Amino acid sequence: MQVISKPFTCKVMEQRLRIILATSNHGKVKEFQSWISEYEVVAYSDIMPPFEIDETGTTFKENALIKARAVYEKLDTKNDIVLSDDSGISVPLLGGEPGIYSARYAGVHANAKDNLNKLIQTLKDKGIAKTPAFYTAAIALVCAKGEFCVHGWMHGDAIAEARGNNGFGYDPMFIPCGYTQTLGELDESVKKAFSHRARALELAYIVLKSLK
Numbered sequence: 001m002q003v004i005s006k007p008f009t010c011k012v013m014e015q016r017l018r019i020i021l022a023t024s025n026h027g028k029v030k031e032f033q034s035w036i037s038e039y040e041v042v043a044y045s046d047i048m049p050p051f052e053i054d055e056t057g058t059t060f061k062e063n064a065l066i067k068a069r070a071v072y073e074k075l076d077t078k079n080d081i082v083l084s085d086d087s088g089i090s091v092p093l094l095g096g097e098p099g100i101y102s103a104r105y106a107g108v109h110a111n112a113k114d115n116l117n118k119l120i121q122t123l124k125d126k127g128i129a130k131t132p133a134f135y136t137a138a139i140a141l142v143c144a145k146g147e148f149c150v151h152g153w154m155h156g157d158a159i160a161e162a163r164g165n166n167g168f169g170y171d172p173m174f175i176p177c178g179y180t181q182t183l184g185e186l187d188e189s190v191k192k193a194f195s196h197r198a199r200a201l202e203l204a205y206i207v208l209k210s211l212k
């Protein structure tokens with residue numbers, strides 16, 4: 001008797017869930033794409049023309065949801081999951097600045113270098129060489145099954161100088177707890193192990209698994 005092999009099981013035929021990243025920040029895209037292996041991950045600008053999203057919220061959570069909703073609303077098919085990240089660095093000695101305004105710290109059209117230099121200069125002007133600081137990340141997920149938001153934090157010190165070229169944004173002036181080098185100097189595996197974004201992503205996975 002001839003045995004006809006079944007080349008594909010239903011499992012193989014199943015379409016993988018696709019995650020659309022609602023961010024224009026290349027540093028975030030690079031991190032998410034290198035950290036998430038179970039899903040197909042694409043930047044939203046790869047599937048639609050990039051557009052301005054007003055971050056009018058008063059918290060990281062509100063802004064993350066604003067970004068994810070804005071991209072989800074523009075999707076043709078609603079089978080995908082949109083993932084956004086709103087994040088920033090807070091310095092308690094500066095009353096929590098720049099916090100949710102991290103990307104606009106040196107002005108609305110400021111780039112990452114301008115913002116980094118402004119925070120360094122602000123510390124220098126106050127005669128501070130090193131002070132506690134922390135990063136916050138809110139990750140929002142928007143899909144057909146609903147809206148979700150989780151958070152992660154990374155504590156350390158902000159220093160009044162930039163050291164190293166790894167990471168992005170404020171990383172050259174941020175020394176994580178337990179280290180002597182900045183995230184600009186440390187290997188990217190450190191951020192993968194316990195950054196604010198990595199920790200929020202761990203929680204986001206719990207939500208993602210429940211959506212399958």
Ligand SMILES: O=c1nc[nH]c2c1ncn2[C@H]1C[C@H](O)[C@@H](COP(=O)(O)OP(=O)(O)OP(=O)(O)O)O1
Pocket residue numbers: 022023024025028055067085086087088089102103104112115135167168169170171195197
């Ligand atoms: O791991 C990080 N390492 C260094 N800097 C970081 C990090 N995480 C957030 N940050 C800074 C960059 C930016 O100044 C702000 C995020 O602002 P945020 O509005 O969330 O992102 P964004 O405007 O760069 O891109 P988008 O809104 O399209 O996601 O915090």
Ligand SMILES: [Mg+2]
Pocket residue numbers: 055103
């Ligand atoms: Mg932004």
